[in-house]
Amino acid sequence: MAETNVRIGVILASVRESRRGEAFARWIHGLVAERPEVEAELLDLREWTLPPYAHKDSPVLAEKTRGASSAAGRTRSLRSTASWSSPPSTTTATRGS
Numbered sequence: 001m002a003e004t005n006v007r008i009g010v011i012l013a014s015v016r017e018s019r020r021g022e023a024f025a026r027w028i029h030g031l032v033a034e035r036p037e038v039e040a041e042l043l044d045l046r047e048w049t050l051p052p053y054a055h056k057d058s059p060v061l062a063e064k065t066r067g068a069s070s071a072a073g074r075t076r077s078l079r080s081t082a083s084w085s086s087p088p089s090t091t092t093a094t095r096g097s
């Protein structure tokens with residue numbers, strides 16, 4: 001029987017200049033990568049070309065002021081129109097495997 005590896009992506013989501021989660025994300029990635037049955041990848045959103053958030057209110061504030069149902073509708077709308085691209089790194093070649 002062929003061994004199936006588990007693939008886990010550790011997402012470093014903050015793109016701010018003074019982010020403090022990078023050390024934590026690298027630590028978690030290192031712990032996960034030590035396991036022989038796990039294929040771990042650190043996904044740093046700074047490396048991805050993402051569209052800017054183009055709304056006046058933050059998603060949390062918008063949900064509180066306009067109601068959860070209208071915020072969910074906007075989220076679905078944003079997902080269907082967003083244009084995403086791969087990060088400009090050498091890890092792109094392994095993503096499809």
